[in-house]
Amino acid sequence: MTGTTTGRRFAHPALFYRNKEQYIAGTVPFLLEGVSAGEPVAVAAPPARLEWIRQELAEHAGQVRFIDMTEAGRNPGRIIPQVLRRFADAHPTQRVRIIGEPIWPGRTSTEYPACVQHEALINAAFTSREATILCPYDAEGLEEQVLADAWATHPVVLDEHGERVSDAYDPWEVVNRYNQLPPALPDAAACAFSREQLPEVRYFAVGHGKKLGLAGIQLEDLALAVAELTTNAVVHGEGRGVLRIWAEGSQVVCEVHDGGRLTDPLAGRRPVAPTVPGGRGLLMVNRLADLVRTQSGDSGTTIRFYLGN
Secondary structure, eight states: OOOOOGGEEEEEEEEEEEEHHHHHHHHHHHHHHHHTTTTOOEEEOHHHHHHHHHHHHGGGGGGEEEEEHHTSSGGGGGIIIIIIHHHTTTTTTTEEEEEEOOOOBBTTTTTHHHHHHHHHHHHHHTTTEEEEEEEETTTSSSHHHHHHHHHHHEEEEEETEEEEEEOOOOHHHHHHTTTTOOOOOOTTTEEEEGGGGGHHHHHHHHHHHHHHHHHHHHHHHHHHHHHHHHHHHHHSSEEEEEEEEETTTTTEEEEEEESSSOOOOTTSSSSSOOSOOOHHHHHHHHHSSSSSEEEEEETTTEEEEEEEO
């Protein structure tokens, strides 16, 4: 199932597999080609898939970087800056070869929109980079809509029949289609704020976070994320906003809405050089939270984040 996608400056094929044998056939030769070519190689996948690959690579496994995607990519908003770009940026003069599996059976319906937007945004994040990022999809265990979205976010799809160019490829349509959030729960606590109320809205959020079961480092993460988002709201969102916080299952959900419009779809997913001032607020929120969802349009911007308790 190996294809010719690695001949391009940036290649982003999807791999549809239905069993362990197809997974190994589509991934291990891809990795060994990279090792033979002297390319830095990494695999970010769920633990069971990592073990399949590690066993097949045998003595070559030491030449591959293995990353548990269920941890590093628990929040899909972290994957581009902290997994893919971190590995690529560590090898700025070389072509890199990465397997990234951000979507697997068990991802929740709440997480999925952020996952598919991530897949679409890889194309913008790596457009001028020397890299091949192969994304496996469990065609047996994932829903048909997931596979349809994979055709839209990847220019080429590989499966047991070979390599096919995707006529459905349209990553920006996917980004826009999933630019939506369900309403906050009716019992959400709400607090409107302006620049003068920034300290008060943070105390409000932390107080409700405690009531909803957050403590220790998670409460600190809540405070930091709220500080970043509310400050961004008054700076970029007409000087005011509304914070809402509620419990959803075992998680605490907090969102900040303002009247501004987020025009950069890669905001919070693009690493920022140490010498560049600012631009780290949403990047930090992605690092702290278990999930971050964003909706932006004519009615303003809402950034929602989830923390487990």
